[in-house]
Amino acid sequence: MRDDNGLTSDLYAIIGQAVAEFIREERSFKAHDIxxxxxxxxxxxxDEELRHLCDAAMRLLADLMH
Known part of the structure; x- marks a missing residue:
């Protein structure tokens, strides 16, 4: 499923998975850490699809940082 920005719910889910690790461990974090x-x-x-999804999420975060 795509939203208005062309981002899939899977992309949000993989970012959420990365963020959840920090929250679970009660560690502070920044976009670079994610x-x-x-x-x-x-x-x-x-899993090639997961690897592609991680690449897309890293690109999104890089765009947000710059």
Whole structure:
């Protein structure tokens, strides 16, 4: 499902998964930390769709940071 910005709910879900790790561990974080977490998720996965999703999420965060 796509929203008005062309972002899928899966993209939001993967970002949420990365953020949830920080919240669960009660650690503070910034957008860069989320990108690093997404990179780790991507590195551990053999699922090509998940890897593509992580790349898209990292690009989105990079755009928001700059």
């Amino acid at each position: 990108s690093l977490s997404l990179h780790a998720i991507k590195s551990k996965s053999k």
